[in-house]
Amino acid sequence: MFWSALFLLLEKTRNSYRSPEYNMIFQALFECMDLPSWLLFGFGILLLLDLIRNRRPQNFPPGPWALPFLGNVFTGVDFKTMEKLSEQYGPVFSLRRGSERMVYISGYKMVKEALVNQLDSFIDRPIIPLFHATFKGLGIALSNGYLWKKQRKFANTHLRYFGEGQKSLEKYTEVESNFLCxxxxxxQGQPFNPHYIITMAVSNIISSVVFGHRFEYTDASFRKILELDNDAIVLAGSAVTQLYDAFPGILTYLPGPHQTVHANYRQITEFLKKEIEKHQEEWNPDDPRDFIDVYLDEIEKKRGDPEAGFRIDTLLVSTLDLIEAGTESAANTLRWALVYMMHYPExxxxxxxxxxxxxxxCRQPTQADRVNLPYTDAVIHECQRMGNIVPLGFPKMASKDATLGGYFIPKGTSITTNLASVLFDKNEWETPNTFNPGHFLDSEGRFRRREAFLPFSAGKRVCIGEHLAKMELFVFFTSLLQCFTFSPVPGEIPSLEGVLGFTYSPEEFRILAVPR
Structure with a gap:
């Protein structure tokens, strides 16, 4: 197509000049150009077009030199690389992947400026090709505008209705902690891998609210769904998979880990479809049992407001959003907590x-005990800080032209906030690289909040599962430490270096849980 267009352009230019002299010049040009010359000429044209198309906007954040056509695709996508780049280019810098420019923001001061002080400047989500195939701009996490506002408000309202309003979330958490213990x-005190026992326990809380029931830990089909989700999240953060976001048009037709991510999400959504279809068959609008039931009712109520997006396909994506928001962060943090307890028995x-x-x-811990357990609360918070579950947060997009750190960021630019740089900011934490519960205790041993504690991000896009995750972490962690002493299997001390996918999780490990 390019060569045809180029030939037509030359012919058009040639025909616009009717003099014999011009005809002779073009004829000589065509005759002297062989295939290698044409290829070189074509490459030069493409290179020129790439330079023009991808020129850096005026006063745009600085960054490393980008390769023609490819950009900075060979630059690591992990939070440690981002931290090194911020040291070189400053807390606001940019990279280019393919033809898309992305801005990275590091350090508590600048992240707070973006997410809190400029609350409405970076509120949108960009289209992320890897996830767009599944989420399609619907639901809660990856939607924008009016639809996002309506879906998030509905989820918050009705999670509270089935949660804090009737204390169901707390009740579900206390019951599930018994099953977990x-x-x-x-x-029986033998070595075991706690990964999916913990993940199923955590997932059962949101499942009870969304589906109206929990799953047994022996349920092979539900465990398979959690395994598929875990694999997709790990693969989504790899450098090879993220190439798909830079060149989706090409890689859509090629094999690679992105195909596994898409296949896994297809199986997960099929599982969720069956749950929704069962609810549709049994639905009684006068007796809503759970989140899906009240959403089905809202679909009927909002037929006159199609822009709000209350449809079955949106319900499917919203359910997937809530499952992931209500499982991944808390389950990984609890696993990190066990790792740190084995490393720090004192x-x-x-x-x-x-x-x-x-x-x-003589009794089970409850959420009400938190205020009287400041040291335990501090340890949980330090596990969250050091665990660093979502180091690069979730991408956002400039919803309007903005200025950040003295740099101009045009509307539509993708933004990534380096939350790891906040949780380990040496200007905010006394010993940022050391596990130290004292970060969350005052001089009298009382729990103290820290502004730079942002494991769930901040602003209007703060994680919708934050409240639930905090409750789960406290009740589960306290119940486990009340019932067991945890120690490593001899010769198998778990690593403090995690596995970086879309989230940052511990390596697989086995543990000894000795009843107290």
Whole structure:
């Protein structure tokens, strides 16, 4: 197509001049150009077009030199690389992947400026090709504008209705913590991998709210769904997979890990479709049992407002959003918490001593105990900080022309906030690279909040599962430490270096859970 267009352009130019002299010049040009010359000429034209198309906007954030056509695709996509680049180019810098320019923001001061002080400047989501095939700009996490506002407001309202309003979330969490502790007891002090026991326990809380029921830990079909989701999240963060976002038009037809991500999400959505179809068959608008039931009712109510997006396909994506928001962060943090308790047994002993003093062994911990367990609360927060579950947050997009750090960021530019740089900001934390619960305690041992504690991001796009995750972390962690002492399998001390996918999770490990 390019060569045809080029030939027609030359012919048009040639025909616009009727003099014999011009005809002779063009005839000589065509005759002297062989195939290599034409290829070189064509490459030069393409290179010129690339330079014009991808020239850096005036006063745009600086960044490393980008290769023609490819951009900075060979630059690492991990948070440690981003931190090194921020040291070189400053807290606001840019990279180009393919033809798309992306801005990265590092450090508490600048991240707060973007997400809090300029609340409405970076509120939109860009189209992320890897996820767009599944989410299609619907639901809660990846939608924009009026649809996003309506869907998020509805989810917040009705998660509260089935949650805090009737204390269901807390009740579900307390009941599930019993199942979790029983599952650990069933291992009888032998080495085991707690990964999917924890993941299923955490997922059961949101499942109880969304589906109206929990799943047994022996349910092979549900465990398969969680495994597919875990694999997709790990693969989504790899450099090879993220090439798909830079060149989706080409890689759509080629094999690679992006195909596995898409295939996994297709299986997950099929599972969710069956849950929704079952609800449709049993639906009674006068007796809503769970989130899906009230959403089905809202579909009927909002038929006159199609822009709000209340449809079955949006319900499917919203359900996937809530499953992921209500599972991934808390489950990974709990796994990190076990890793840190094995590395720091003296901290584990202090947590257990506080639990024994305040709660004892005669009753189960509840959310109401948090205020009386400041050290335990501090340890959980430090596990979140050091665990660094979503180091680069979730991409956002400039919703209007904006200025950040003295640089101009045009509307539509993709933005990534380096949350890891906030959680480890040396200007905000006394010992940023050391596991230290004292970060969250004052001089009298009382719990203290820290502004630079942003594991769930901030602003209007803060994680919708934040409240639920905090509750789960406290009740599950406290219940486990009340019932067990955790130690590594001899010769198998877990690594403190995690696995970087879309999230940052511990390597697979086995553990010994000795009943107290």
């Amino acid at each position: 029983e599952a650990f007891k069933d291992e 901290i584990q002993e202090k947590v257990q001593a506080e639990i024994d003093r305040v709660i004892g062994q």
